[in-house]
Amino acid sequence: MKTMQPAAPSLLLLIPAYNEEGRIGPVLRDYALHLRSFHRGRYEVLVVLNGCTDRTLEVVESVRQEHPEVRAVNFPEAIGKGGALIEGLRMGAEFDLIGYVDADGATSPAGFLQLVAHADQADCVIGSRWMHGSVIHQMQSGRRRFASRVFHAIVQCLFWMNIRDTQCGAKVMRRAAVEQVHSALQIADMAFDINLLYAMKRKGFKILEVPTEWTDRLGSKVVLGRTSLTMLLSIIRLRLVYSPFYNWLRPLRPLEAWIYRKLRSPAPRRTDKNSIPKK
Numbered sequence: 001m002k003t004m005q006p007a008a009p010s011l012l013l014l015i016p017a018y019n020e021e022g023r024i025g026p027v028l029r030d031y032a033l034h035l036r037s038f039h040r041g042r043y044e045v046l047v048v049l050n051g052c053t054d055r056t057l058e059v060v061e062s063v064r065q066e067h068p069e070v071r072a073v074n075f076p077e078a079i080g081k082g083g084a085l086i087e088g089l090r091m092g093a094e095f096d097l098i099g100y101v102d103a104d105g106a107t108s109p110a111g112f113l114q115l116v117a118h119a120d121q122a123d124c125v126i127g128s129r130w131m132h133g134s135v136i137h138q139m140q141s142g143r144r145r146f147a148s149r150v151f152h153a154i155v156q157c158l159f160w161m162n163i164r165d166t167q168c169g170a171k172v173m174r175r176a177a178v179e180q181v182h183s184a185l186q187i188a189d190m191a192f193d194i195n196l197l198y199a200m201k202r203k204g205f206k207i208l209e210v211p212t213e214w215t216d217r218l219g220s221k222v223v224l225g226r227t228s229l230t231m232l233l234s235i236i237r238l239r240l241v242y243s244p245f246y247n248w249l250r251p252l253r254p255l256e257a258w259i260y261r262k263l264r265s266p267a268p269r270r271t272d273k274n275s276i277p278k279k
């Protein structure tokens, strides 16, 4: 007698990209080949360009010639990594799972599929570089690791999520869960992940951290001082959004917009205040 195998989940892999002409080509080919060989379900790789001033789009289009399952969507404005992911997540309606990784190959395709393999156990599976069993081939600089640990401590104090690594660039979620939190996503900068994870927690979705394999790459787009300040501002703002005081702070909005402009960082996206889910 034949046993019915459950259908393999379909997968949309998002790759936010900002001036990645030098790094993204080999990474896309690697992902396309690996997914073709090892992912049983339907899949698509969607590169979300935001404000690129280099030839990233041409590089992605040239990979598409060889691998039609890779495509690009281009936002000419600098909408930030978070902005790119907020837009990209909107495009996942036809898929069971939606994931994302960085454009520099810090997470290998095999590492990403390890997360996908756990997707039947949680609504959101995230790679963790700070768990027993993780493999770090090339560490970030000491300064960067220090900043990352300070940020982690602040995130823990503000949100009590008990997640060891919120910032690893590799995550995969069930589309059904994404649909329910999407209207709460506002942070357009690198602190986007906190917004996503906290919105998931508030809705009661299960987040599973899995040790991952990770390699720091040259050519980071992060400018430590400015990026850290922006991220700090964004998480404090996020805390306030979920507090009873947020409406009182409305008059400060022009100031907020001014600060993001001064930091040359993408401002949070406005959603109707009622679209922020309250528990």
Ligand SMILES: Nc1nc2c(ncn2[C@@H]2O[C@H](COP(=O)(O)OP(=O)(O)O)[C@@H](O)[C@H]2O)c(=O)[nH]1
Binding pocket: 015, 016, 017, 018, 019, 020, 050, 078, 079, 080, 081, 082, 084, 101, 102, 103, 104, 106, 169, 217, 219, 220, 221, 222
């Ligand atoms: N800094 C920055 N990175 C962006 C932006 N948009 C997308 N990214 C992407 O965010 C990902 C992580 O960036 P990366 O420079 O590798 O960060 P790092 O590995 O944490 O130092 C890459 O895929 C970038 O292309 C943006 O507006 N600013």
Ligand SMILES: [Mg+2]
Binding pocket: 102, 104, 106, 216, 217, 220
């Ligand atoms: Mg990187």
